[in-house]
Amino acid sequence: MTTGPRVSIVVPVFDTDPGYLSEALASALAQTVPVDVVLVDDCSTSPATVAALEEIAATTSARLLRHEVNRGPGLALNTGIEALDTDYVFAMGSDDRVEPTYAALATEVLDERDDVSIVTTDIQCFGASDAVDSASGAPNGLVDMLFYNVVPGISVFRRRDWVEVGGFGDLRWFEDYDFWLRVLALGGVTVTLDAIQYHYRIHAAQATATTTWEDKLAQQLEIVRRNPDVWAAHLDVVMERLWRQQVELNYFTKRYGRINDVKKQAIDLVLALRARLRGHVRRG
Known part of the structure; x- marks a missing residue:
């Protein structure tokens, strides 16, 4: 019977605020x-971050691994997972917090259901926002992932x-979307836990706040290029979605196009009237 840990938490780190990092690690180590x-320092350049990591490694049970060059979050996760040998794993943001029951609840589901590949949770934001992000997950498997990533990157997997x-x-x-696609292509589904188990910090310095839409689109297209069989296997679903959206677009274009014509006529009338009034004032 296994008596050691069955769940691992991998925390990629790059120049994280030491205070945020301490909060994240405290919550990770407080699991029931x-x-x-495992912390993976992806070649941090901040002396404060490096010092905080060394302090954590010296005073807690968390292990510290380092990259000599910055390799990005996906490869940092690989470095951490390679050093582990547990049944289940999840990634955690180095500036976030996790509920103490997350690992236990996810383990229970994964132990009981062989058809489940991923366990996820709704996410409570904190910091600059207190919104709740609902994780619909992929209860039907891969087909639920064709258009959007509906599985948070902090989900637990085998x-x-x-x-x-x-x-x-x-x-x-x-990188999580690309990974989930390949995992779910194996045939499994996801389950979303009933209670919120993860807290996502919103602040101006995080990568998601500084990424442009052009960059995001380029990455999405790269995911399609890397996984063409996913969409090819569901071409009927993709085309039905495209055609339905085209029908809706045509409907709204026709309906609101008329409204736009009326708005344009009203604006033109106001501009013409304003021009006439200005001319009248100048002549007076």
Whole structure:
């Protein structure tokens, strides 16, 4: 019977505020079941971050691994997972917080249901926002992932699936979407826990706040290029979605196009009237 940790938490770190980092690690180490915690320093340049990591490694049970060059979050996760040998794994943001029951609840689901590949949770934001992000997940498997990533990157998955799909890719953004697609292509589904188990810090310095839409689109297209079989296998679903959206677009274009014509006529009338009034004033 296994008596050691069955869940690992991998925390990629790059120049994280030491205060945020301490909060994150405290919550990771406070799980109600034994866990292995590994920090992967992705070549931080901040002396304060480096010092905080060394302090954590010296005073807690968390292990510290380092990259000599910055390789991105996906490859940092691979480095951490390679050093582990637990049944289940999840990634944690170095500036976030996790509920103490997350590992236990996810383990219970994964132990009981072989058809479940990923366990996820709704996310409570904190910091600059207190919104709740609902994780619809992929209860129907891969088909739920064709258009959007509906599985948060902090979800719990089976290490054996990570091995089978070859780990995370080298994408700088959306590395989790690419990974989930390949995992769910193995045939599993996801389950979303009833209670919120993760807290996501919103602040101006995080990568998601500084990424442009052009960059995000480029990464999404790269994911499609890397996984063409996913969309090819569901071409009927993709085309039906495209056609339905085209019908809706045509409907709204016709309906609101008339409204726009009326608005344009009203604006032109106001501009003409204003021009006439200005001319009248000047002549007076």
